[in-house]
Structure formats: structure tokens, C-alpha cells
Amino acid sequence: MQTSFTAAQLRDPATAAANQVLRTCVHCGFCTATCPTFVLLGDELDSPRGRIYLIKEMLEAGRPATAAVVLHVDRCLSCLSCMTTCPSGVHYMHLVDHARATIERTYRRPWHERALRALLAWVLPHPGRLRLVLAAARLARPFAGLLPRGGMSFRRVRAMLATAPGRLPPASPLDGVRVHRAEGPRRFRVALLDGCAQRVLNPAINDATIRLLTRLGGEVVVSAGAGCCGGLTHHMGRHDQALASVRANIAAWSREITGNGLDGIVVNAAGCGTMLKDYGFMMRGEPEAEAASQVAALAMDITEALVKLGYAPSRPAPGLTVAYHAACSLQHGQGVTDAPRMLLRKAGFRVVEPAEAHLCCGSAGTYNLLQPDLAAALRDRKLANLCATAPDMVATGNIGCMTQLAGHGLPVVHTVELLDWMAGGPRPG
Amino acid sequence: MIAQLPPRQDVLARRDAIVAGLRRLLAPDAVIAEPDLLKPYETDGMSCHRQVPLAVVLPATTAEVAAVMAFLHREGVCVVARGAGTSLSGGALPMQDAVVIGVMRMNRILEIDYADRLAVVQAGVTNLGITQAMEGRGFFYAPDPSSQLACMIGGNVAMNSGGAHCLRYGVTTNNLLGLKLVTVEGEVVDIGGGHLDAAGYDWLGLLTGSEGQLAIVTEVTVRILRAAEGARAMLAAFRANDVAGDCVAAIIASGIIPVALEFMDRPAIHACEAFAHAGYPLDAEAMLIIEVEGSAAEQDDLLGRIGEICRRHDPISLRISASAAESAAIWKGRKGAFGAVGRISPDYLCMDGVIPTSRLAEVLRRIGAMSAEYGLQVANIFHAGDGNLHPLIMFDANEPDSFDRAERFGADILRLCVEMGGCLTGEHGVGVEKRDLMVVQFTAAELDQQRRVKSAFDPGWLLNPSKVFPLQVPPA
Ligand code: SF4
Numbered sequence: 010m011q012t013s014f015t016a017a018q019l020r021d022p023a024t025a026a027a028n029q030v031l032r033t034c035v036h037c038g039f040c041t042a043t044c045p046t047f048v049l050l051g052d053e054l055d056s057p058r059g060r061i062y063l064i065k066e067m068l069e070a071g072r073p074a075t076a077a078v079v080l081h082v083d084r085c086l087s088c089l090s091c092m093t094t095c096p097s098g099v100h101y102m103h104l105v106d107h108a109r110a111t112i113e114r115t116y117r118r119p120w121h122e123r124a125l126r127a128l129l130a131w132v133l134p135h136p137g138r139l140r141l142v143l144a145a146a147r148l149a150r151p152f153a154g155l156l157p158r159g160g161m162s163f164r165r166v167r168a169m170l171a172t173a174p175g176r177l178p179p180a181s182p183l184d185g186v187r188v189h190r191a192e193g194p195r196r197f198r199v200a201l202l203d204g205c206a207q208r209v210l211n212p213a214i215n216d217a218t219i220r221l222l223t224r225l226g227g228e229v230v231v232s233a234g235a236g237c238c239g240g241l242t243h244h245m246g247r248h249d250q251a252l253a254s255v256r257a258n259i260a261a262w263s264r265e266i267t268g269n270g271l272d273g274i275v276v277n278a279a280g281c282g283t284m285l286k287d288y289g290f291m292m293r294g295e296p297e298a299e300a301a302s303q304v305a306a307l308a309m310d311i312t313e314a315l316v317k318l319g320y321a322p323s324r325p326a327p328g329l330t331v332a333y334h335a336a337c338s339l340q341h342g343q344g345v346t347d348a349p350r351m352l353l354r355k356a357g358f359r360v361v362e363p364a365e366a367h368l369c370c371g372s373a374g375t376y377n378l379l380q381p382d383l384a385a386a387l388r389d390r391k392l393a394n395l396c397a398t399a400p401d402m403v404a405t406g407n408i409g410c411m412t413q414l415a416g417h418g419l420p421v422v423h424t425v426e427l428l429d430w431m432a433g434g435p436r437p438g
Numbered sequence: 439m440i441a442q443l444p445p446r447q448d449v450l451a452r453r454d455a456i457v458a459g460l461r462r463l464l465a466p467d468a469v470i471a472e473p474d475l476l477k478p479y480e481t482d483g484m485s486c487h488r489q490v491p492l493a494v495v496l497p498a499t500t501a502e503v504a505a506v507m508a509f510l511h512r513e514g515v516c517v518v519a520r521g522a523g524t525s526l527s528g529g530a531l532p533m534q535d536a537v538v539i540g541v542m543r544m545n546r547i548l549e550i551d552y553a554d555r556l557a558v559v560q561a562g563v564t565n566l567g568i569t570q571a572m573e574g575r576g577f578f579y580a581p582d583p584s585s586q587l588a589c590m591i592g593g594n595v596a597m598n599s600g601g602a603h604c605l606r607y608g609v610t611t612n613n614l615l616g617l618k619l620v621t622v623e624g625e626v627v628d629i630g631g632g633h634l635d636a637a638g639y640d641w642l643g644l645l646t647g648s649e650g651q652l653a654i655v656t657e658v659t660v661r662i663l664r665a666a667e668g669a670r671a672m673l674a675a676f677r678a679n680d681v682a683g684d685c686v687a688a689i690i691a692s693g694i695i696p697v698a699l700e701f702m703d704r705p706a707i708h709a710c711e712a713f714a715h716a717g718y719p720l721d722a723e724a725m726l727i728i729e730v731e732g733s734a735a736e737q738d739d740l741l742g743r744i745g746e747i748c749r750r751h752d753p754i755s756l757r758i759s760a761s762a763a764e765s766a767a768i769w770k771g772r773k774g775a776f777g778a779v780g781r782i783s784p785d786y787l788c789m790d791g792v793i794p795t796s797r798l799a800e801v802l803r804r805i806g807a808m809s810a811e812y813g814l815q816v817a818n819i820f821h822a823g824d825g826n827l828h829p830l831i832m833f834d835a836n837e838p839d840s841f842d843r844a845e846r847f848g849a850d851i852l853r854l855c856v857e858m859g860g861c862l863t864g865e866h867g868v869g870v871e872k873r874d875l876m877v878v879q880f881t882a883a884e885l886d887q888q889r890r891v892k893s894a895f896d897p898g899w900l901l902n903p904s905k906v907f908p909l910q911v912p913p914a
Pocket residue numbers: 043044045046047055056057060084085086087088089090091092101
């Protein structure tokens with residue numbers, strides 16, 4: 010597609026990168042068909058191609074973002090379905106990330122939105138703060154009915170209260186342990202990104218991951234100094250805050266690499282995995298560029314690691330039907346599609362696929378809190394498709410999807426919980 | 439920028455009142471009139487032509503379309519219909535004084551009748567969406583344009599779209615049973631219905647391919663077919679374009695009709711392989727995708743006979759797809775071909791002409807010579823079985839004269855098609871792209887006759903003017 014940036018604009022590396030993405034788009038429109046918001050809203054402006062165009066105009070004009078443009082970019086889930094559909098290889102993720110940062114820089118949101126976003130960015134990446142806030146939310150939940158019905162802000166608060174789990178699971182005894190020794194001789198050594206929100210919401214996922222890896226002869230380290238991947242703040246356009254997280258992680262894992270060495274950095278929250286794998290691009294031109302690329306190259310989803318290491322079950326097949334819900338960050342963001350299905354089958358489950366498997370469930374990081382109406386519509390659509398497969402349970406590789414889909418009659422577990430169970434771990438649930 | 443009819447100044451002057459009138463008829467988010475939100479609607483799949491419209495409306499029902507049409511008719515405002523906006527001939531290019539009616543929200547499947555083998559769908563259902571709605575039932579809707587994932591049935595009717603499999607199943611017009619239309623005055627009309635041949639004039643035939651110039655389609659009744667027992671694709675790689683062209687002619691001449699017979703040349707093979715990882719032969723100058731259908735025994739027999747013919751043309755390799763996944767990858771590459779060319783060139787013009795199959799080799803040679811002359815690369819992708827050519831001319835829109843050269847090159851290719859005894863458009867429609875070349879194909883008298891047909895439906899020329907016919911002010 011033609012663009013009209015000035016030479017001066019193109020001297021800015023971020024604009025040059027955006028221009029590159031825009032030039033790759035041939036405006037064919039294929040991506041509109043698989044975009045969840047276009048399917049729901051039927052407006053080009055809520056489609057990838059429409060957003061690409063809005064972003065192009067915003068960047069070319071070099072003017073502050075307008076409320077109208079912000080509305081349509083905010084509605085984007087960053088599910089990246091458009092990227093797997095695009096035949097031309099348009100890197101929509103890099104473009105929309107840049108747009109979000111531009112919006113954050115040039116657009117002043119209404120005060121209640123600013124407050125909400127600041128709160129989310131302050132709480133979510135920090136397990137301690139999250140625990141506190143969730144406890145408060147549990148206390149506040151009975152009062153949700155007192156909130157006025159109308160108004161986006163109130164609907165958001167209501168969504169938050171509804172999303173907060175009724176009772177938090179206690180922290181796992183494995184939480185906080187730095188090194189988990191291999192069972193038997195050590196075959197490999199990996200770092201585990203132990204996640205921020207996930208650790209609080211569902212510690213069983215990390216426990217299962219650690220058991221799966223150590224059982225296969227892995228030493229699992231949780232590196233001091235590594236924490237939130239930076240994704241939550243990155244997707245809110247909070248560039249500096251995200252970069253601080255990224256830098257801390259790169260430093261921590263680089264120490265590990267030069268120290269005892271690493272064969273991989275294992276991630277069991279697909280959203281974080283997409284982020285880690287993009288560290289190289291994020292840090293381009295920075296002093297840490299090389300280290301960032303090294304970290305990105307080592308990052309792998311837990312299912313990729315298990316395929317590589319040769320996972321095998323030890324219990325007899327349970328005779329259960331599992332509907333596999335492909336998390337967007339895994340299927341679109343990382344292109345990991347076969348590994349989880351294959352492993353579940355190998356573990357002895359009958360694996361079924363819902364219709365519209367490419368469509369997002371509406372979780373999408375903080376999306377279900379910031380866009381509660383669209384998120385709920387997508388959740389209901391996803392649940393209907395999952396129910397139609399009549400499964401005993403749903404398995405997925407991302408904590409966000411689990412929280413979004415849970416509590417509607419279908420048991421939802423993390424893929425690793427099922428794999429661990431069949432390899433000798435506890436029965437999930 | 440392509441010339442359009444001069445905007446009606448009185449309409450531009452009444453813009454605010456017209457928008458206000460539209461807002462009274464539709465939901466608040468169904469009328470778009472803010473300048474920065476209109477921008478993404480300024481173009482379609484042919485993004486070299488752009489024009490911001492007066493407004494965009496997104497009606498959700500036939501009744502809303504009718505109300506909008508009646509209002510705009512009273513106001514004397516032009517209308518451009520838009521489906522998914524995937525047109526490669528600029529069929530949905532807006533006009534400054536026109537309101538774009540997008541049918542994207544009309545995306546419901548209304549009825550599927552397996553016994554009578556028909557489906558009734560709204561105009562904004564995607565082409566592939568019809569087949570997907572019948573998943574597991576063994577039925578499908580046959581025409582399959584490359585953009586079938588995204589393009590909408592309303593647009594397919596407007597352009598009489600084809601696709602890779604129309605060699606066997608025919609194009610859109612051969613697969614339609616009925617239409618619900620809104621006339622320029624805002625009247626709702628049903629034509630055809632649940633049977634193959636309607637009484638009276640063949641209105642269905644006239645309206646299919648009329649490029650949004652006679653009425654707005656809101657519902658479509660399509661024929662659905664039972665899918666064959668199985669299908670398999672074969673990839674045949676050749677040393678030169680004309681050898682592959684000769685092979686196509688030989689297959690057709692033998693009396694075998696495969697369900698699809700697709701051609702790609704070297705640049706196309708490389709671009710598509712990078713996207714689909716289908717195992718296309720990268721050492722080949724030209725490749726054919728040949729698909730057959732039927733029982734396993736029928737497939738074996740057909741592939742055997744076709745393989746025999748291919749072997750007489752000194753192929754580099756012949757490969758028969760061994761699994762459904764392999765076939766899917768082969769088709770993914772072909773269907774994504776246009777976009778995939780976006781990987782090797784920032785912009786392209788996708789041409790669409792038809793030539794007699796027997797002249798394929800000669801045409802390819804001439805296109806090669808023109809490519810050198812214009813200094814522009816071309817990737818050739820087409821439905822070789824029925825001679826529907828899609829040369830993709832690559833250029834760089836950010837370079838000043840490159841688009842101009844590409845357009846002239848494209849016009850030369852289409853002239854060549856007519857000279858070879860073919861025609862200007864296979865399945866993309868005339869749109870704005872081939873508007874001015876219509877005089878190569880038709881005499882002035884023939885064009886006037888066609889204009890009179892339009893005038894009969896739309897005396898004020900409010901429906902998608904500036905398309906199909908060379909500009910003439912005032913219209914005939
Ligand atoms: S990331 Fe998802 S929601 Fe956003 S434009 Fe792409 S497909 Fe649509």
C-alpha cells in the first residue's frame with residue numbers, strides 16, 4: 010500500500026518500522042474475515058484493514074490521536090488472528106503496538122479511564138499487590154449490585170468484580186523456590202517464567218509445569234530478578250514501564266545463561282510467551298539488543314518444550330473428551346498449533362475442536378476489563394462453540410482464557426495440568 | 439487518481455442535511471460521517487484508486503436498505519454498494535458525492551434446505567461462510583474466488599465471480615436461484631426463487647454481474663451441491679511457461695475436465711511457497727495445480743491419464759498430494775497468491791482477462807516481452823483451464839511513474855486478450871479498472887445499448903456511476 014511519510018518522519022526508527030509494515034499490506038481485505046471485532050460489529054473500522062488504515066492516517070498526519078481513532082484501536086484485542094490470515098506477511102502486532110504507544114503519548118483519556126488503566130498497570134504485574142486487590146474485590150463483590158446500571162466505567166468495575174475469583178488458592182509451597190532439581194540425572198536446565206497474575210490466580214499451573222520438567226530430567230530455575238514479561242503494560246501503550254520489565258528479565262536470564270547455562274526459557278502463559286519471543290524486536294537498536302535476541306531465541310512454550318523432550322504418560326488413558334481451546338497468543342502469536350493437541354492425544358485424551366477455533370474468547374489481557382461488552386459477546390460465542398463439542402472439560406494454554414471461560418458450567422484447566430496428571434501428578438480441579 | 443464524474447455540487451452543499459436524514463433512519467453507529475473515520479472506506483482491494491465518500495451507512499436489514507435508498511433517491515444522491523471491499527477492479531470505489539451502503543452487517547444465513555439443495559443468505563455472508571455453515575453435512579457452495587474467505591456473496595453477485603473450481607461448476611450466475619433486491623427508488627423486489635428456471639425474462643442473468651448499477655442485492659438464494667466423495671491435487675512442474683501452457687491445452691483437448699487446473703509461473707511459485715509452505719517446486723519455471731474429484735478409483739484413473747499427458751511435456755516433477763493436509767496447503771498457497779505477491783513487491787495490479795486456451799503459450803510469451811519493455815516484473819497466476827488470466831504486475835506506488843507504467847502495461851495485456859479472441863474480464867468485473875478499455879471490446883452502438891439497460895433500471899444514474907462505461911457526461 011502506498012504511504013506518504015516525509016523523509017524527516019522516516020528518520021525516526023519507530024516510524025520507519027511502521028512504514029515497512031504498512032508497505033507490506035496490499036489492502037486485500039482477507040484479514041477482515043477472521044477478525045473477532047469485525048465479525049461482531051460489521052464495520053471496516055473494527056477490522057484489521059480498517060485499523061491499519063486509521064493508524065496509517067494518524068502516523069502520516071503526525072497529529073495527536075483523535076477520540077474516534079482511539080475507540081477503534083482500543084477495541085482491537087491484539088489477538089493476532091489477522092496475522093495468521095494475512096497472505097502478505099503484514100506484522101500487525103508491531104504496528105498496533107506502535108499505535109498504542111503513540112496514543113498513550115498523544116491522547117489524553119477521560120480521568121476515570123486514566124485512573125483505571127493506571128490501577129491495572131500498578132496492580133497486575135505484581136503478585137503481592139494483586140493478592141491484596143483481589144481480596145478487597147471479594148469483600149466488595151456483594152456491593153456490585155449497588156453500582157448504577159449504565160455507563161462504561163461502572164460496567165468495567167462490575168466486570169472486574171465478576172472476574173475476581175471467589176476464593177484465592179493458597180500460595181504453593183513450590184512458589185518462591187529458586188531451583189527445582191531434576192529427578193534422576195540432569196538432562197537439561199531451563200528457566201521458568203513464573204508469571205505474575207497466574208502465580209496468584211492458579212499456582213497449580215506452575216506446580217504441574219515444574220513436575221513435568223523435573224520428571225523428564227530437567228533442572229528448573231526461577232531466576233532472581235525476572236518477573237512480569239512486560240506484556241500487560243506494553244499492550245496498554247505504557248512503553249517505559251514495559252521496557253523496565255523487559256530489561257530486568259533480560260538481565261536476569263543473561264546472568265543465568267553466562268552462569269550455569271540455559272537450554273530454554275519455558276513459558277506456560279501463552280500471552281507472555283508471545284511477548285518474550287518479541288524481545289529481540291522490542292530492544293532493537295538498544296544496548297541490550299543482542300542479549301534480547303538471545304533470550305527471545307531461548308523462549309518456548311511449555312508444550313514446545315515437552316514435544317522436544319519426549320513427554321510420555323504413565324497412567325492408563327482416562328477415557329475423557331477434552332475440547333482444546335487454542336489461546337490466540339499461542340495459535341496466532343506464536344504459531345504453536347499442533348504441539349498441545351498432539352500431547353493431549355498422546356496423554357490419552359480424546360481431543361475435539363470447537364467451530365471458529367480461530368476466534369478469540371475475549372480475554373486478551375486486560376481487554377475483558379476494559380471492553381466488557383465485546384469481551385462478554387466473544388466469551389458467550391466461544392462457550393457455545395465449546396459446549397457444542399460436548400466435552401468433559403476444556404484445556405487451554407493461557408491463564409487469561411481460563412479465567413474468562415471458567416464458571417459457566419464447563420471445567421476449564423491448563424493443558425499442563427492434564428499432561429502432568431497422566432504422567433503421575435495429581436488430578437486437576 | 440482516476441477520473442470520476444464531477445461531483446454534484448448541490449449534493450455536496452447539502453451534506454449535513456443528508457447525513458442528518460440518514461441518522462434518523464439508522465442506529466447511531468450505522469452512519470459514519472466523520473472525516474477521519476471515512477478514510478478507511480476510501481478504497482477497496484484496488485487501493486491505488488481512492489476517494490473519500492460523502493458518508494458510509496451500515497444497514498442491518500433489507501428494510502433499512504430500502505429506507506436509505508428511498509431517502510437518497512428523493513435527495514438525488516448517488517449510491518455505491520460495498521460488501522467486504524475486496525474488489526480488484528475498484529468496483530466499490532466511492533465517489534465524493536456518493537453514500538456507500540455497506541452490507542457487512544447483513545451476515546446471517548437465513549435458511550439451508552438440504553432436501554431442495556438451496557441456501558438463503560444475506561448479502562454480507564462471506565462466500566466461504568456458506569460452505570462453512572454446512573460443515574459436516576457434505577454440501578458446499580461451488581464458486582470459490584481466491585478471496586472466498588473474506589468476499590461477500592452480494593459482491594460475488596455484482597461481479598459474477600468465478601474461482602478455481604468454476605472449470606467444473608460454473609461461475610456465480612450458474613449457481614444462483616434467486617435474489618432479493620432493493621431498487622433505486624427503495625422498492626423491495628424478489629426475483630427467481632427455489633427453482634432453476636424462472637418464468638419470463640432471465641432477470642437473474644441480467645442482474646448477476648451488473649456491478650451494483652441496477653439495484654442493491656440484500657439476499658441471495660444459492661444452489662448448494664453435494665461434495666464429491668473425495669478430491670486430490672497434483673502438482674506438475676515444467677521447464678518453461680509455454681511448455682506448461684501447451685500441457686494445459688493438451689489436457690483440455692483430451693476431453694478430461696479436471697475440477698481445477700491452475701497455473702503459476704516462477705515469481706508466483708516463490709511468493710506463494712513463502713506463505714503457504716506447500717512444497718511447491720522452486721526449481722520450476724511454471725507449475726500446474728490439477729485437481730480431480732470422485733471415488734478413489736476415479737481419482738486414480740483421472741490422475742493417471744493426466745499424468746500421462748504431463749509426462750509428454752518433459753516435466754521436472756509430478757507430485758500427487760498424499761493427504762488432506764497436503765491438499766489444503768497446496769490450495770492455501772494458490773488462494774493466497776495475490777496477497778503473497780505483496781511479500782515480494784510493495785504493490786501490484788492484478789489483471790483479469792480471458793483468452794482461448796489454445797493461445798495460452800503465445801500470450802505468456804508476449805506478456806514476458808512486455809514485462810521487459812516496461813521494466814516491471816510480472817507474476818502470472820491464473821485459472822488456466824478456462825483461460826482466465828491473472829497477471830500480477832508488480833510496482834512500487836511510492837515511486838512516481840511506476841503506477842502509471844503498470845497501468846499502461848496492464849492495458850496492453852488486456853488489449854492483447856481481446857486481440858487473441860478473448861475478453862476484458864474473467865471474474866473481477868469492469869469496475870473503474872477496465873472502464874476505459876470497454877471501447878476495445880465493444881462498438882459505440884453496443885455500449886449505448888448497455889447504457890440503455892442501466893437507464894431503464896436507474897434513469898437518474900444514481901447507482902454506482904463512474905464504473906463499467908467510459909465516462910460520458912451527462913450519461914446516455
Ligand atoms: S489483532 Fe485481532 S482484534 Fe485486532 S485487528 Fe487483528 S484480528 Fe482484529
